[in-house]
Amino acid sequence: MAHQDPLDLFIIGGGINGCGIARDAAGRGLKVSLAEMNDLASATSSASTKLFHGGLRYLEYLEVRLVREALIERETLLRAMPHISWPMRFVLPYHREQRFEGDTPVGRALRLVMPWMKGRRPAWLIRLGLFMYDNLGGRKILPGTRTLDLTSDPAGAPLQPQYAKAFEYSDCWIEDSRLVVLNARDAAARGAEIMTRTKVTSAENRDGVWHVTLSNGETRQARMLVNAAGPWVEDVIKGVVRLNAREGVRLVRGSHIVTRKLFDHDKCYFFQGRDGRIIFAIPYEGDFTLIGTTDADHADPSTRPEITDAERDYLLDFASEYFKQTVTRDDIVWTYSGVRPLYDDGASSASAATRDYVLKVDESAGAPVLNVFGGKITTYRKLAEHALAKIGAHLDVKADWTGGVALPGGDFPVDGVAAQVGALQDAHGFLTDAWAKRLVRAYGTEAAEILSGADTAADLGQHFGATLTAREVAWLMDREYARTAEDVVWRRSKLGLKMDKEQVASLDAWMAQQKDAAA
Ligand SMILES: Cc1cc2nc3c(=O)[nH]c(=O)nc-3n(C[C@H](O)[C@H](O)[C@H](O)COP(=O)(O)OP(=O)(O)OC[C@H]3O[C@@H](n4cnc5c(N)ncnc54)[C@H](O)[C@@H]3O)c2cc1C
Helix, strand or coil: CCCCCCEEEEEECCCHHHHHHHHHHHHCCCCEEEECCCCCCCCHHHCCCCEECCCHHHHCCCCHHHHHHHHHHHHHHHHHCCCCEEEEEEEEEECCCCECCCCCHHHHHHHHHCHHHCCECCHHHHHHHHHHHHHCCCCCCCCCCEEEECCCCHHHCCECCCCCEEEEEEEEEECHHHHHHHHHHHHHHCCCEEECCCCEEEEEEECCEEEEEECCCCEEEEEEEEECCHHHHHHHHHHHCCCCCCCCEEEEEEEEEEEECCCCCCCEEEEECCCCCEEEEEEECCCEEEEECCCEECCCCCCCCCCCHHHHHHHHHHHHCCECCCCCHHHEEEEEEEEEEEECCCCCCHHHCCCCCEEEEECCCCCCEEEEECCCCCCHHHHHHHHHHHHCCCCCCCCCCCCCCCCCCCCCCCCCHHHHHHHHHHHCCCCCHHHHHHHHHHHHHHHHHHHCCCCCHHHHCCEEECCEEHHHHHHHHHHCCCCCHHHHHHHHCCHHHCCCHHHHHHHHHHHHHHHHHHC
């Protein structure tokens, strides 16, 4: 199918930035089409640490603009998606003799004015950083920083005894790949065309209109292009749109390990390493602990990012410096890696490259293309607003609207999860607590629609394992663009951690059959 009139925007890439821009633009009445070459969120946007956070450590790099924007954003986002996002407390153990060799602007200043500290961070400096973190972003929902006595607080129990004191502060969790899918769905509900498993192979300007060719042989025409290809942003600039842009992207791989559960409370740890880096240890999917991340240069976006032995050992050694119990390879149940597409600002190290996003409009081809570099999950909505401001120089664009508007299923109060779970169990007596909570956390108020009319578990059709039923999978295929078992168990959910190979294979076969029947 070819559109008769040119679209306003054609967006390349179905990660958080592409889908966030599509939703925002469609809601302003623009005619939008988006193509994603694989599944939605199949690249970086499903491989993050899954935090809506200001980025405490970016204060060391004096990235105050970015930190402030992200801190303000946390609560705006939390309100718009109380199902897939929730507050978390982070415990930062402190030890007077800890030394950090990181070459950050704050580290350099400290070496200059307090050379006798020899890389140690005074407690007052950490407290000052946390004071800024608490106050830069107009916090209303999230509680502020407090000091913990780890000798008596339960958060101290799994840690080595030299950590007697800690600071505890707030940030938020976000189900990253669900965030992408919900933005795509909302964009579609507002009129956008969302195509998955469709690669943009070329885009040519003819008389001020982009002619876009897709891998399925179809074409589209659009007044403006958005290149939100994440790690492929430079490939798209050079190989698809064929521009001579100067901008570059620096690919920095970050890996995580998922271990069996290492501690029994719901707080996260923020561990500082001697190399000046930090890692998180986060309670994950009920039975696990998520530990990450690393920073390693990654040469080619098409090389699938995978954890190296060195990265795995680095994370194990780092965590073992803090936990009483040594964390070993035997504890690891899963790993995942992603590539940060950072704007190449010529920074010397992977951890020092700016985390801020950069938006550049290039008109050298005769029609405008907006290239998106960098960004965080946390700032995706603001990035989209800034993108629309740039697009507004070329197209007629209405005012900002997304602040405070709920994503699908997120139309309930920020502290309303327990009430949603209770109501779902009242309506469907067969749901266990864990099952009902999983559904509310994934679908919010839409969970009721998925289960509608079901009086027994059998009414939900085939049961694939770990409470996943045919009814839910059909919803994911019809409404959420899922095509394969991997889309369902590693992106729309993390049930892959709880299902065995046979169960996943039977799910895949069932989904293939559904697709054939629908064709
Ligand atoms: C290890 C790690 C941890 C992180 N942790 C956090 C965190 O805790 N909090 C936070 O806020 N941020 C975090 N981030 C940052 C965040 O994940 C990224 O900034 C964000 O996901 C980037 O999204 P994107 O849409 O730009 O890229 P992507 O998600 O990579 O999307 C780009 C998409 O474009 C598609 N594409 C490319 N070329 C084409 C083409 N020719 N045709 C069609 N489609 C194409 C790709 O398939 C891909 O899906 C983390 C990043 C990493 C790597």
